[in-house]
Amino acid sequence: MDFNRKNTVLITASRGLVPYLSREVEQLGYEVASTHATGLEITASLNDTMRLNLRLRTAFNVLYLLKTFECDGPDELYRNIFSIAWEEIAGPDEYVSVVSRIEHSSINNTMFANQKAKDAIVDKIHQEKGARPDSGPERTNIVIHLYWKNDRAWVYLNTSGQKLADRSYRKIPCAAPLQETLAAGILFASGYDGNTPLVVPMCGSGTLAIEAALIALGRAPGLLRSNFGIIHVKGFDKNFWQEIRRETLKSAYKNLSAPIIATDIDRKAIEAAKKNARTAGCDHLIEFKVCDFTDTPLPENPGILIFNPPYGERLGELNWLEKLYKAIGDFLKTKCTGYTGYIFTGNRELSKAVGLRTSRKVPFYNGDIECRLLQYKMYSGSVKKKYRSGPEDLT
Numbered sequence: 001m002d003f004n005r006k007n008t009v010l011i012t013a014s015r016g017l018v019p020y021l022s023r024e025v026e027q028l029g030y031e032v033a034s035t036h037a038t039g040l041e042i043t044a045s046l047n048d049t050m051r052l053n054l055r056l057r058t059a060f061n062v063l064y065l066l067k068t069f070e071c072d073g074p075d076e077l078y079r080n081i082f083s084i085a086w087e088e089i090a091g092p093d094e095y096v097s098v099v100s101r102i103e104h105s106s107i108n109n110t111m112f113a114n115q116k117a118k119d120a121i122v123d124k125i126h127q128e129k130g131a132r133p134d135s136g137p138e139r140t141n142i143v144i145h146l147y148w149k150n151d152r153a154w155v156y157l158n159t160s161g162q163k164l165a166d167r168s169y170r171k172i173p174c175a176a177p178l179q180e181t182l183a184a185g186i187l188f189a190s191g192y193d194g195n196t197p198l199v200v201p202m203c204g205s206g207t208l209a210i211e212a213a214l215i216a217l218g219r220a221p222g223l224l225r226s227n228f229g230i231i232h233v234k235g236f237d238k239n240f241w242q243e244i245r246r247e248t249l250k251s252a253y254k255n256l257s258a259p260i261i262a263t264d265i266d267r268k269a270i271e272a273a274k275k276n277a278r279t280a281g282c283d284h285l286i287e288f289k290v291c292d293f294t295d296t297p298l299p300e301n302p303g304i305l306i307f308n309p310p311y312g313e314r315l316g317e318l319n320w321l322e323k324l325y326k327a328i329g330d331f332l333k334t335k336c337t338g339y340t341g342y343i344f345t346g347n348r349e350l351s352k353a354v355g356l357r358t359s360r361k362v363p364f365y366n367g368d369i370e371c372r373l374l375q376y377k378m379y380s381g382s383v384k385k386k387y388r389s390g391p392e393d394l395t
């Protein structure tokens with residue numbers, strides 16, 4: 001395959017993360033052609049997708065468009081997919097998986113369309129090369145995305161393979177861990193850039209603290225992973241890939257310019273967070289402590305504080321959670337002067353218990369749960385007066 005040929009590249013993300021993804025993509029020098037709720041489009045080559053896969057923090061998948069066509073039924077689907085030069089993309093020794101999303105009135109079984117697409121791919125390789133590649137659900141090798149909506153279909157090569165949220169450092173998750181891409185989005189929304197102290201009480205398995213360390217060091221999250229869909233594509237140049245990885249690594253810092261502190265009341269959570277941070281290569285840069293959040297050490301030079309407290313789905317939890325949220329509000333008010341505090345929660349009722357006025361509310365989704373990142377500016381006396389006279393960012 002021609003790795004220099006530019007075509008439409010669809011970069012997907014969870015709902016709520018697209019504004020941050022847009023900024024990341026633009027910072028890497030690409031012009032965003034269009035955005036929608038769960039992704040954006042740019043024009044790029046397969047070589048470009050290597051850099052995107054390594055560097056993007058909020059993206060899910062980087063999909064390179066192979067073909068789009070009018071499609072009104074399974075036979076048309078088969079014919080059009082068969083017409084793609086699959087023998088130039090995958091050899092008979094590879095393993096192919098197809099992921100499909102179908103919104104078409106005549107197709108009520110996605111698996112049927114999926115099978116049709118898979119047949120077209122392996123039949124074409126068989127016709128051209130005399131042997132069929134294996135196929136199945138594992139997204140470990142060549143991954144193809146089919147999106148079929150009404151009378152149009154799009155076929156993409158998924159250059160990421162497994163979703164980019166799987167950084168591979170979280171060997172031990174705790175209860176309700178944040179997805180890595182969401183944690184990166186929360187940090188971007190908080191304005192964290194590594195130059196001010198970051199405090200993460202209730203850190204759980206450490207996702208926010210680890211993603212913060214990677215941002216602060218300018219370390220590309222994709223460097224932690226060795227397998228991507230793109231490396232299995234015919235024409236992949238291993239030397240070029242190694243060169244990009246080396247170049248990406250070279251641009252990273254070795255040390256933080258401001259501390260990152262992560263605490264949790266649960267000893268097991270801190271042990272897991274330390275192990276995960278070690279896998280990510282940043283355990284020596286994060287200060288971990290087992291303690292109640294009220295005993296979290298706070299650097300004198302104020303920075304950003306991010307809470308991701310439990311937000312409880314079971315009945316009976318609400319009462320103690322209300323107390324917990326109120327205690328977080330009291331802690332911010334009495335101990336965190338000068339800090340910008342954030343609470344990430346999926347429960348609006350609980351957020352009322354905090355008892356502080358929010359200066360910003362940023363919408364996010366954690367899976368299907370609508371969440372908010374609530375900002376609290378803990379001004380010291382003199383600034384408080386200014387704030388009272390004319391806040392501009394109150395919502």
Ligand SMILES: C[S@@+](CC[C@H](N)C(=O)[O-])C[C@H]1O[C@@H](n2cnc3c(N)ncnc32)[C@H](O)[C@@H]1O
Pocket residue numbers: 174175176177178179201202203204205206207208263264265266269291292293294308309310311
């Ligand atoms: C939703 S989890 C955080 C998940 C984390 N963001 C992650 O990605 O793994 C909430 C955490 O709050 C901690 N926690 C609950 N009450 C606490 C308290 N009073 N002080 C400190 N930590 C507490 C729990 O042990 C749990 O690890």
